[in-house]
Amino acid sequence: MSNIYTLREMFGGQWSSSKRLDGKTVIITGANTGIGKETARDLAGRGARIIMACRDLDKAEGAQKEIMEDSGNQNIVIRKLDLSDTKSIREFAEAINNEERAVHVLINNAGIMMCPYSKTADGFEMQFGVNHLGHFLLTFLLIDLLKRSAPSRIIILSSMAHGWGTIALDDINSERNYHSRRAYGQSKLANILFTRSLAKKLKDTGVTAYAVHPGIVRTKLKRHMNLGLLIMWKIVRPFTKTPVQGAQTTIFCAVEPELDKESGGYYSNCRPSRCTRAARDDEMAEKLWELSCKMLGIVWN
Numbered sequence: 001m002s003n004i005y006t007l008r009e010m011f012g013g014q015w016s017s018s019k020r021l022d023g024k025t026v027i028i029t030g031a032n033t034g035i036g037k038e039t040a041r042d043l044a045g046r047g048a049r050i051i052m053a054c055r056d057l058d059k060a061e062g063a064q065k066e067i068m069e070d071s072g073n074q075n076i077v078i079r080k081l082d083l084s085d086t087k088s089i090r091e092f093a094e095a096i097n098n099e100e101r102a103v104h105v106l107i108n109n110a111g112i113m114m115c116p117y118s119k120t121a122d123g124f125e126m127q128f129g130v131n132h133l134g135h136f137l138l139t140f141l142l143i144d145l146l147k148r149s150a151p152s153r154i155i156i157l158s159s160m161a162h163g164w165g166t167i168a169l170d171d172i173n174s175e176r177n178y179h180s181r182r183a184y185g186q187s188k189l190a191n192i193l194f195t196r197s198l199a200k201k202l203k204d205t206g207v208t209a210y211a212v213h214p215g216i217v218r219t220k221l222k223r224h225m226n227l228g229l230l231i232m233w234k235i236v237r238p239f240t241k242t243p244v245q246g247a248q249t250t251i252f253c254a255v256e257p258e259l260d261k262e263s264g265g266y267y268s269n270c271r272p273s274r275c276t277r278a279a280r281d282d283e284m285a286e287k288l289w290e291l292s293c294k295m296l297g298i299v300w301n
């Protein structure tokens with residue numbers, strides 16, 4: 001683990017570029033708060049059409065208003081998406097496929113961390129279900145549109161916490177043994193393995209994929225943290241990132257032209273970063289892909 005907790009990962013990382021995104025369409029999941037909202041605000045300022053994919057429409061409306069006022073960009077729309085329910089994901093994707101001519105950037109940002117044990121509408125453990133499976137299905141349902149819109153990009157929010165867990169192929173829903181931090185780690189490890197497999201499968205399509213660790217960021221994500229981690233949090237708090245700082249690596253992966261030449265990597269502080277050996281295990285990535293398809297009842301080769 002120690003190799004991934006570098007000071008640079010925790011504190012550094014500002015990126016500036018005046019690159020415009022006029023005429024581009026960006027979907028951001030969980031765009032009503034935290035890192036997602038700051039990503040939306042920045043990309044709106046660059047002229048992109050922003051689709052805020054959120055589960056709570058009231059919260060989303062507040063953020064939409066703020067982003068419109070700040071950026072002067074009125075091309076910001078809200079669509080309902082609850083990643084803990086495959087029915088909602090399918091309805092969202094159907095609307096996007098029917099209404100949008102192109103999607104150039106898909107940002108799989110929404111996430112939940114260390115919640116008490118619960119299951120999604122489809123019976124998946126909540127963190128694995130929302131953070132990995134929900135985004136896996138969403139990406140599957142939008143992939144043809146992304147291919148038609150190429151060059152296009154998929155950005156997947158992972159975390160340095162990918163080292164907190166392993167992929168438990170024989171108990172993926174943590175039914176025998178639930179540990180909230182390990183389950184979060186499993187879901188964030190799955191995010192990186194998904195990104196790697198995705199990049200391979202999308203080779204030569206013009207669609208590229210990037211996994212991101214945003215830093216340790218002061219957002220609402222920590223709402224379910226246990227006492228031990230909250231104490232750790234208090235210790236590192238002066239060095240944590242603001243949501244604006246936390247959004248920089250996502251924005252870099254969405255905007256930097258040079259990244260057209262790269263796909264499948266893990267980024268932090270606006271540059272490639274080191275992930276654990278488990279996150280580079282392509283055999284496990286393939287097994288996870290097959291299991292995800294089976295759980296979701298889809299065929300994606």
Ligand SMILES: NC(=O)C1=CN([C@@H]2O[C@H](COP(=O)(O)OP(=O)(O)OC[C@H]3O[C@@H](n4cnc5c(N)ncnc54)[C@H](OP(=O)(O)O)[C@@H]3O)[C@@H](O)[C@H]2O)C=CC1
Binds near residue numbers: 032113219221
């Ligand atoms: N903050 C940090 O230190 C770190 C964050 N990350 C990752 O960054 C990403 C963004 O997190 P951050 O901004 O910090 O967290 P926040 O908790 O501030 O925001 C999370 C967003 O995800 C949404 N969300 C949660 N569950 C669902 C669901 N079932 N369907 C749709 N949307 C949902 C939330 O909606 P609502 O507002 O309705 O709850 C919210 O918009 C996450 O993937 C997280 O794992 C990674 C490393 C560190």
Ligand SMILES: CC1=C(/C=C/C(C)=C/C=C/C(C)=C/C=O)C(C)(C)CCC1
Binds near residue numbers: 229
């Ligand atoms: C105190 C302390 C730490 C605190 C870590 C924390 C508080 C991590 C939070 C991570 C989150 C929120 C991840 C989300 O994906 C380190 C860096 C382990 C090592 C040095 C001492």
